[in-house]
Amino acid sequence: MIDKLVGWASLLLLIGFTGGGFVAAIATVYDGTYQKHHVAISVATWFLATLGITLYYHRFVTHRSYRFSTVGKYVLRPFLAWFGLLSWQGPPKRWCAVHRHHHKHSDQDEDMHSPHAPYSKWWGALWAHTFWIPYAVPEEQPKDLDKFDRVMSRTEVYLLLGPGSGVVLSYLLGGLVGIAWYLASVFVSTCILTWAINSLCHLVGSRDLETGDLSTNVLILGWLTGGEALHNGHHGFQKSPRFAHKPWEVPFDTGYLALRVFEFLGLVDTLKVPTADQVLKRLRTA
Numbered sequence: 131m132i133d134k135l136v137g138w139a140s141l142l143l144l145i146g147f148t149g150g151g152f153v154a155a156i157a158t159v160y161d162g163t164y165q166k167h168h169v170a171i172s173v174a175t176w177f178l179a180t181l182g183i184t185l186y187y188h189r190f191v192t193h194r195s196y197r198f199s200t201v202g203k204y205v206l207r208p209f210l211a212w213f214g215l216l217s218w219q220g221p222p223k224r225w226c227a228v229h230r231h232h233h234k235h236s237d238q239d240e241d242m243h244s245p246h247a248p249y250s251k252w253w254g255a256l257w258a259h260t261f262w263i264p265y266a267v268p269e270e271q272p273k274d275l276d277k278f279d280r281v282m283s284r285t286e287v288y289l290l291l292g293p294g295s296g297v298v299l300s301y302l303l304g305g306l307v308g309i310a311w312y313l314a315s316v317f318v319s320t321c322i323l324t325w326a327i328n329s330l331c332h333l334v335g336s337r338d339l340e341t342g343d344l345s346t347n348v349l350i351l352g353w354l355t356g357g358e359a360l361h362n363g364h365h366g367f368q369k370s371p372r373f374a375h376k377p378w379e380v381p382f383d384t385g386y387l388a389l390r391v392f393e394f395l396g397l398v399d400t401l402k403v404p405t406a407d408q409v410l411k412r413l414r415t416a
């Protein structure tokens with residue numbers, strides 16, 4: 131009972147603050163008080179938070195689909211982790227637990243955010259997009275997180291380095307209007323785009339790979355989510371750092387393209403992707 135109350139309070143605070151920021155940012159457009167640097171705060175927040183979620187929370191912490199080099203461990207990893215914290219999606223440990231649970235039970239009754247069983251289609255979409263959050267109770271906590279991620283996942287560290295530093299930094303850069311544009315960006319990148327991976331990417335789009343669930347690719351959403359919307363490709367090869375498995379999909383998997391840049395710079399390594407043969411065997415038309 132207490133867990134559910136805390137869950138509902140967290141959800142309402144998240145939507146209240148970030149949605150309120152979104153409305154306030156729109157109001158500054160109408161009254162002319164916003165400036166170019168406020169828009170820049172918003173765009174930078176979306177870009178960095180999206181990178182942090184897909185590259186750090188998802189592809190690294192949850193799936194260990196690549197490694198940081200010795201240099202990357204110090205000059206890239208802390209920043210990627212921080213970018214993820216800025217997105218208001220909770221501590222990485224909880225995110226990892228919920229997401230691993232999703233992969234284990236995808237679109238079955240136990241799946242905490244499937245738009246399918248046991249819900250009807252449209253209520254299911256709303257449930258998978260938002261309302262599952264207060265009821266999320268992952269069956270097990272990840273035990274393979276290292277000390278760095280365990281520290282990043284402590285509530286006080288998360289609140290301080292995540293939402294706290296985002297609000298303070300945006301205030302220093304743009305005053306109260308800066309905070310509004312930062313919160314607006316979190317609202318769009320988390321409450322609209324990331325949450326759409328749980329709803330739309332199990333409902334509409336293409337299902338190229340046989341994955342044993344109803345995950346889909348929504349290509350155009352790939353650009354806005356760092357490649358996360360190539361969700362069927364991800365479900366098919368969960369350990370792969372690349373979610374795109376067809377040549378024309380790769381430009382939409384911007385998270386993977388970023389990893390390739392980091393690999394070129396010597397900051398990450400071991401980008402092991404499935405072979406063409408392995409992909410061919412999983413195609414639904416094969």
Ligand SMILES: [Zn+2]
Binds near residue numbers: 328
């Ligand atoms: Zn999924």
Ligand SMILES: [Zn+2]
Binds near residue numbers: 188193229
């Ligand atoms: Zn995953």
